[in-house]
Amino acid sequence: MTRVHDMGGRFGDGAIAPEADGIPQLGDWQARALALTLAAGALGQWNIDISRHARERLSPADYGRFSYFEKWIAALADLLVETGVLTEDDLRGGGAAGVHPLAERAMKAEAVAAVLARGGPADRPSNVAARFEVGQMVRTLRPAANRLVDGGHTRLPAYAAGARGRIVLKHGSHVLPDSNAHRLGEAPEPLYAVAFPASELWADPEAPGDEVVLDLWQSYLEPA
Amino acid sequence: MPHDHHDHPHSLLPPDPALRVKALETILTRKGLIDPAALDEIIDTYQNRIGPQNGARVVARAWADPAFKAALLADPMPLLTELGYYGRQGEHMVVVENTPETHNMVVCTLCSCYPWPLLGIPPGWYKSDAYRSRAVREPRKVLAEFGVSLPEGTAVRVWDSTAEIRYLVLPMRPEGSEGLDEEALAELVTRDSMIGTGLARVPA
Numbered sequence: 001m002t003r004v005h006d007m008g009g010r011f012g013d014g015a016i017a018p019e020a021d022g023i024p025q026l027g028d029w030q031a032r033a034l035a036l037t038l039a040a041g042a043l044g045q046w047n048i049d050i051s052r053h054a055r056e057r058l059s060p061a062d063y064g065r066f067s068y069f070e071k072w073i074a075a076l077a078d079l080l081v082e083t084g085v086l087t088e089d090d091l092r093g094g095g096a097a098g099v100h101p102l103a104e105r106a107m108k109a110e111a112v113a114a115v116l117a118r119g120g121p122a123d124r125p126s127n128v129a130a131r132f133e134v135g136q137m138v139r140t141l142r143p144a145a146n147r148l149v150d151g152g153h154t155r156l157p158a159y160a161a162g163a164r165g166r167i168v169l170k171h172g173s174h175v176l177p178d179s180n181a182h183r184l185g186e187a188p189e190p191l192y193a194v195a196f197p198a199s200e201l202w203a204d205p206e207a208p209g210d211e212v213v214l215d216l217w218q219s220y221l222e223p224a
Numbered sequence: 225m226p227h228d229h230h231d232h233p234h235s236l237l238p239p240d241p242a243l244r245v246k247a248l249e250t251i252l253t254r255k256g257l258i259d260p261a262a263l264d265e266i267i268d269t270y271q272n273r274i275g276p277q278n279g280a281r282v283v284a285r286a287w288a289d290p291a292f293k294a295a296l297l298a299d300p301m302p303l304l305t306e307l308g309y310y311g312r313q314g315e316h317m318v319v320v321e322n323t324p325e326t327h328n329m330v331v332c333t334l335c336s337c338y339p340w341p342l343l344g345i346p347p348g349w350y351k352s353d354a355y356r357s358r359a360v361r362e363p364r365k366v367l368a369e370f371g372v373s374l375p376e377g378t379a380v381r382v383w384d385s386t387a388e389i390r391y392l393v394l395p396m397r398p399e400g401s402e403g404l405d406e407e408a409l410a411e412l413v414t415r416d417s418m419i420g421t422g423l424a425r426v427p428a
Contacts, residue, residue: 008333008384010357016349016369018421021414023275024347029242031271034345035263036249038312043257048388052335058232068336068351070241074234077248081233090251091236103256112265117308121315122388155386157333159360169318171389191387193318206364209379215387 002144002158003151004060009159009202026069033069037076042107042115045083048122049181053153054079124188126173131190131218136167138194139224140216146178147219153181156220160212163200164224168213169193176217190218275344276415278309279392282342283418284409286319287397297321297394304341314341314390320383321394322420327378328393329367329420331359332385339390343415350419360384370421393420400427 007013026034041051054075058066066074080086085102089095107115132138142162146152155177171191179187195213198205237244252258282304286293296303300317304310317339320328332338333356338346349355359366363380367373374380383391395417401409404427416422 005334007353007357008331009361010353013352013354013357016352016354016358016366018370018416019347019349021276021416023271023344025271026267026345029245031267032249032263033241033245034270035266036245036252036258038266039258039262040252055335062232067241068348070244073241073245073248074232077234077237077244078232080248080252085257086251086255088233088236090255091233091248093247093251095251097254100255100257106257106259107262108259109261109265112262112269115312116266116269117311119310119312119315123316155334157384157386159333160384171316171387174316174387177387191389193383193389195381202361206362207380210363210381211379212360212382212384214384215389217387 003056004058004063005056006144006158008157030069033073033076037072038116039107040076040080043085043102043105045085045102046079047180048120049153049175049177050183051075051079052177053181054082056153122175123172124175124186126188126190128173128189128218130170131223132167132170132192132221134167134170137164137224138167138192138221139164140194141220141222148178148184149182152178154178154220156216157214159201160196160214160216163196165194165196165200165214167192168195171215174217176219178217178219192216192218192221194221270340270345274341276342276413276418277410278344279339279342279415279418280410280413281406282307282309282319282392283394283413283424284406286394287401287409288406293394300392309341311341313337314339316389317342317392318389319392319394320381322396324375324378324396326381327367327374327420328381328383328391329359329363330383330385330391330393331356333357333360334384334386337385337388337390339392342390342392343418347415367421370416372421372423393418395420395422395424398424398426 144156144161174191198210
């Protein structure tokens with residue numbers, strides 16, 4: 001019920017390679033892939049949850065062999081076809097010529113700064129009442145899975161399923177990705193930061209006092 | 225409904241990544257869906273203008289001004305908006321303070337969520353499978369690979385960015401930085417110290 005992107009706690013990935021301080025410098029095509037993905041988002045044919053899910057549902061073989069921005073560009077191509085913006089013929093290089101009906105929405109250079117500065121806030125008013133208070137103990141659902149769509153998008157990682165933790169922050173109400181990623185509506189509900197002792201998550205925790213904190217939606221949680 | 229396909233459309237594009245990106249950009253440009261000048265502008269923004277110097281200014285001010293620090297920890301959004309640091313991937317910031325008791329560290333195990341308006345685009349290691357998989361389970365071994373070892377009695381708190389909340393670590397002000405002005409303090413604040421995989425520099 002989980003997918004290949006859900007890798008928290010996994011063994012076998014090896015050492016981490018730190019990098020020089022400052023702004024990370026991208027290669028030419030990687031920078032182009034980043035910019036293309038951001039600019040295509042301005043066409044308004046999907047939301048951030050749909051685009052995340054498009055990367056996650058690359059096949060495990062592709063997800064594993066693609067570098068970071070190869071995942072982005074593959075997911076972008078898939079989304080453009082699934083939303084009908086492009087056809088498979090277009091990707092083959094043989095599609096219809098001429099200006100696209102959505103062309104008027106294309107992001108212009110002079111609009112970039114304003115679009116990036118505007119962002120896309122995810123907090124929303126909600127009529128779902130908050131069930132939990134800071135300090136309260138809760139338990140996450142198990143298994144970690146989308147309850148609306150089988151195999152669908154969720155933000156409860158498998159490593160934190162069925163775990164008991166403590167509410168440390170209330171973030172207000174936010175768009176529920178499990179719904180929004182599948183065009184089932186934003187379904188905003190209360191979001192919390194929940195702290196889990198390392199000993200609750202791992203067979204062999206490094207230190208007894210260490211914690212992992214996750215942001216979790218109310219529907220992922222039960223009182224405990 | 226999750227749209228699984230055995231033949232993903234992306235496989236219709238050339239397999240070489242540089243050619244694949246070029247092909248898609250060409251197709252979208254021909255249809256008027258993309259303005260290549262807008263791509264240049266986005267790249268210039270994230271390669272030359274928005275980066276960890278933004279976060280460093282915020283940290284330096286928090287070190288220098290106790291009232292600013294208190295407000296930043298209580299609710300950073302009004303202050304960050306005023307400083308011009310509101311924006312894409314920084315709409316809902318929370319600042320977490322490192323102390324002798326608690327060392328905070330940030331990861332996104334499910335993708336690569338990161339506070340772009342304050343730190344810019346993430347470094348390669350932040351997006352790597354190794355960091356995503358290991359930071360939650362063995363943060364102390366990960367810290368050791370960055371040359372960081374914590375004193376006895378410091379607990380590690382790892383924040384896994386599973387929602388649209390973005391976390392910035394407020395590193396501890398280093399010994400020997402007394403009397404420095406904000407500009408000099410900002411020079412001590414590294415990108416990694418604001419992710420929690422590093423500590424602030426000790427003044428020379």
